[in-house]
Amino acid sequence: MYSYYLMLGWRSLRRNPILTGLMVLTLAVGIAASVSTLTILHVLSSNPIPHKSSNLLVPVMDNGPLDDYVPGEPNSPRKSSQMTYRDANNLLALGFGSNRTALYSVRMLVESPKRELGLIGVRGIATTSAYFPMFEVPFRYGSAWSAEDDKNAAKVVVLSQNTSEKFFGNDNPVGKQLRFQQQDFTIIGVLAPWSPLPHYTNLLSGKSAVVGEEEIYIPFNTAITNKFENNGNLSCSGPTGPGFQGVLDSECIWIQFWFETNSATQNSQLKDQLDAYTKDQKKLGRFPRQAPNGLFNVMQWMEYLKVVPNDSKLSTWLSFGFLALCLVNTVGLLLAKFSARAAEIGVRRALGASQADIFKQFLIETVVLGLVGGVLGLALSFLGLWGISHQTADLAVIAHMDLTMLAITFVLSVAASVLAGLLPTWRACRVTPAIQLKSQ
Template identity: 55%
Template sequence: MFQYYFLLGVRSLRRNPVLTALMVLILAVGVAASVSTLTILHVMSGDPIPGKSERLIVPLIDNGPLKGYTPGERDGDEMSYRDAVNLLASGQGDRRTAMRGASGTVEPARKDMPVFTVEGLTPTRDFFAMFEVPFQYGGPWSEADDKAGADVVVLSSKLAEKLFGNANPVGQRVRMFGFDYSVVGVFGKWDPVPRFHRIIGGPGAFGAEDEFYIPFHNAVRHEMGQNGNMNCSSERGPGYQALLDSECVWIQFWFELHSVSDRPQLQAWLDAYAAEQRKLGRLQRNAPNKLFNVMEWLEEQKVVGKDSRLSAMLAFGFLLLCLVNTIGLLLAKFSVRAPEVGVRRALGASRKDIFTQFLIESAVVGLAGGILGLVLALAALTLIGSISEQIAVTTHMDWMMLLVTFVMSVSAAILAGLLPTWRACQVTPALQLKSQ
């Protein structure tokens, strides 16, 4: 019976083609506006590293001065070099990494290529396993290179191709920042969205991918300048060593826990560490030490802003307005079929049969609106993505959003068809037969 009613619904699309086309277009526009904004919101608020996000933890220690302190406020979301080194040596968690941004010049060996600027990151070795960075060639640097801050580099596939073509560059040397670095690896396409590890001190949650990675201690050994956030609420002396000894916060830190149940243990250790540092005259604010997993970190950094949520709400408001218009058009469409309903009722069709038939016809209209809405949504996302590379990474529709498009369209059409369908069921057969 469903198949029969469905075929009737498909045939009904050819009745009053102008009215039907108008309904389909109204639904399509409403669905496209809602789905395109929902897709962007879905990507922005999605889990960038599923299965591991609860075990990757950002610790925050407030080491600011007591003078001028307002409880609940903090000077930055990074930590000092002293704290970063202590946490690296703590042995807590399965893995640990400290990182900071870096930028500088590359001097290609090719004479036909000018000097150019690159931006990247200076993590410790555990970074690659923690964040599941895929390698196209080679791999991470060794533990010995990590501790020594050796002149080794991992290049992005784009930078490697730019410098060495399609050849495997592992073992080659590239001059960066005025030093010769040995290429130990090339990482493939790795572009988590949002870029949770680079929200602060870098291109942001939706910025461009890193072009290289060099050891954290290498950047310190070469006294590289800071590329990213730095907050110095206390005075420090001149020179690079004074920066390392200062309370300036400029380094981001991550732990990887073996399991989620290890989080209370890490919190206890961090509290004990802070208490020990206070005995040494530091951390005088005595502010709570905080831990954030990946999703909590995205929320803390307000990756999904109020304007994004407001846009989604306005889009759904527009869809509601489209539903109101669709209800009016369905009422007009079904009202002219009152004689047909009267005849069917006189021949023995129940109100339930009429209700089911007309509701399925509404669903067919919704399905047609979903197909057109999907086309319009993809066009809208393409147009939005062309504005900038940062926005482009949020405009990719996945299978879930494809399914949502059709569910939303059909559900909206069924919802809009409830009142017209109910009205159609109230037709009195005797009155319709007398009028014929």
């Protein structure tokens, strides 16, 4: 029976191509506008590491001065979400959580093995060996450095695949040397393509959350020992001593820190350990604000930093408002179409079709309309995303449709057409057969 209704629906749509075309186009345009903006929001708000995001945690400890401090008033996220070198070094040594890592952004000049390239600026991060297993960073060649390399400030480096290919082509460069800042570093690993969206591991370096990967990775202690300057955010709440050592000894916050835990219970224990640490530091005259510590998992962290801007959310709501307007127009067109078929409905009712049968037939016809509108809407969505991707480098990365959004397009199209068809279908099944037969 349902296959028969599908056939009737398809024939009905073909019977009046102009009206059908208007309904399909109206529905498709609304779907395309909604899906295009929803795709951007979907990528920006997606979980980059879903199976362990609840166990990767960022600590927030407010070491600011009492000047102009209002208890309970939130600080600027980018100011309060990093920490001092002193705190990072202490937390690495204390061993809280199952694992931990500190990192900061660096930018250095590299003497390219290809002489024609000369000196090339590269950017990356100084971090600990724990960074790679914590964030499940894949390797193409070699491996990360060891904890012993961390301790000894070894001059080793891991390259991204793009950086490796820039300097060495498709050859395996592990064991070769690169000269950074007039010092020789041994290449011990090359990453496989790895660019999580958003770039959650290092959101405080002033970079985009979606564009640009790290080009090099060097040990944290190596960068500190060799006084490699921070290339990210730096916020100081008081005077600092001269030079790089002055920054290390100061209350300047510039280092990103991550913990890894194994369970929700350990998350709670970690919070208690952080509170105990800041309490001890207060005895030394630090953390005068007495502000509570924060501990954010990956998704909470991205929400805290407003990775998804408010204008993206607003654009999505506006696009769905436009879809609602398109549905109102579709309702009007369906009412006109179904009203013109009152005589047909009267004959069917006279031949024994129930109101439920009429309702099913016309509702299935709207489903057919939704499927056709979904196909056209999908094509318009791809066209819209292509146009969006040419606006900025950020949008070029995120303006693409995955399988989830592909499925959502058709579900949204069918749901929208069914919703638009409820009133016209209900009106159609209420037609009185006797009146229609008398008028014939």
